Amino acid sequence: MVEIPDLPAWLNQFLRRIPSGKVMTYGDVARLMGDVSAARYVAEYGRRHEHTSDCPCHRLVRKTGELGQYVTGDVQEKSVRLQSEGVIFADGKVDLDRSGWQPEPNGLPGPLSGLLAYQDRISEAVQECALKNNINRVAGVDLAYPEKGIGQAACVILNAETLEIENELIRREPVPFPYIPRYLAFRELPLLLSLWEELLQQGEEPDLIFVDGNGLLHPRRAGIASCLGVEINKPTIGISKSLLCGTVPEGSDQERPVLYHDQTIGMAITSHRSSKPFYVSVGHQITLSEAVRWMFRSWKQAEHRLPEPIFQADRLSRK
DNA sequence: GCGACAG
DNA sequence: ATCTTGTCGC
Numbered sequence: 001m002v003e004i005p006d007l008p009a010w011l012n013q014f015l016r017r018i019p020s021g022k023v024m025t026y027g028d029v030a031r032l033m034g035d036v037s038a039a040r041y042v043a044e045y046g047r048r049h050e051h052t053s054d055c056p057c058h059r060l061v062r063k064t065g066e067l068g069q070y071v072t073g074d075v076q077e078k079s080v081r082l083q084s085e086g087v088i089f090a091d092g093k094v095d096l097d098r099s100g101w102q103p104e105p106n107g108l109p110g111p112l113s114g115l116l117a118y119q120d121r122i123s124e125a126v127q128e129c130a131l132k133n134n135i136n137r138v139a140g141v142d143l144a145y146p147e148k149g150i151g152q153a154a155c156v157i158l159n160a161e162t163l164e165i166e167n168e169l170i171r172r173e174p175v176p177f178p179y180i181p182r183y184l185a186f187r188e189l190p191l192l193l194s195l196w197e198e199l200l201q202q203g204e205e206p207d208l209i210f211v212d213g214n215g216l217l218h219p220r221r222a223g224i225a226s227c228l229g230v231e232i233n234k235p236t237i238g239i240s241k242s243l244l245c246g247t248v249p250e251g252s253d254q255e256r257p258v259l260y261h262d263q264t265i266g267m268a269i270t271s272h273r274s275s276k277p278f279y280v281s282v283g284h285q286i287t288l289s290e291a292v293r294w295m296f297r298s299w300k301q302a303e304h305r306l307p308e309p310i311f312q313a314d315r316l317s318r319k
Numbered sequence: 320g321c322g323a324c325a326g
Numbered sequence: 327a328t329c330t331t332g333t334c335g336c
Contacts, residue, residue, distance in 0.1 A: 037323095037324075040324085142326090143326075145326090179325090179326060180324095181323085181324040181325065181326090182324075182325085184325055184326055187326075188326070212325085212326075213325050213326065214325055217325080218325080219324085223325070224325080224326085238325085240325045240326085241325080241326090242324090242325065242326095243324085243325080244323095244324060244325045245323085245324070245325090279325085
């Protein structure tokens with residue numbers, strides 16, 4: 001795995017550098033972290049973090065110059081703070097040309113840069129190839145969050161033929177990394193890997209793992225199912241309940257391709273029970289058609305919308 | 320250029 | 327993902 005940066009600590013440090021009388025936009029801060037697409041997370045941090053009276057988080061605003069939200073819930077207070085620091089307003093919005101601020105470029109990589117590099121390594125290492133071994137036991141893994149900052153991972157191992165449950169395992173640990181679309185693996189993989197270590201010690205290795213999340217169905221071909229598969233060198237399948245990227249052709253087919261940059265990166269599967277599809281993609285060491293086939297084989301169609309391993313892991317993670 | 324974005 | 331309130335169907 002890669003070293004996981006402490007994003008709240010980085011932001012706390014960085015925000016101190018914004019001078020009084022100046023502001024930065026959520027997106028500009030995210031860009032310095034290494035990826036603009038984390039702008040929403042920066043806004044989320046601005047809205048809820050460990051706040052102190054001397055915290056300069058009021059210097060974060062929207063790209064339009066609108067103030068956005070404030071930790072205390074009172075945007076008026078944000079406005080008063082900025083005005084008392086001399087920030088220039090026009091039409092109730094911050095004049096970013098006059099009051100916007102950027103740090104001197106220092107050439108240092110942001111905290112997300114190393115994670116992007118890790119995703120590149122994963123996408124290079126992913127094997128989209130036929131299964132090599134017999135599949136006797138399948139597993140489903142998922143996480144729930146019983147309280148803020150604490151995750152509970154669950155793994156359910158099933159007989160691949162009968163879908164009877166053979167073993168269950170749960171593990172609870174702090175989860176310090178936030179949820180950011182495309183960066184799910186850095187939030188949930190550490191806990192899944194420690195759960196895997198426990199499985200190995202018990203000699204309970206499954207042959208194929210269903211992961212609640214995507215594999216190659218990811219803008220960088222490095223979803224959590226692929227990261228897990230590469231890390232533990234096991235076949236994995238990604239299953240998600242909503243679409244992260246790509247487009248699906250209109251139609252009533254039970255199986256429709258997910259297209260992204262002219263490539264098929266997954267399959268949208270629609271059951272008879274619900275018009276809302278779920279999405280299957282290759283994690284590691286399996287082909288898309290095999291993944292879809294094993295998905296159908298592990299699907300108690302009449303009972304649940306999702307394949308049984310995922311359904312059971314989801315259930316277990318919540319208790 | 321802007322919006323959308325797994326759990 | 328979690329929370330919360332209201333509604334629907336078995």
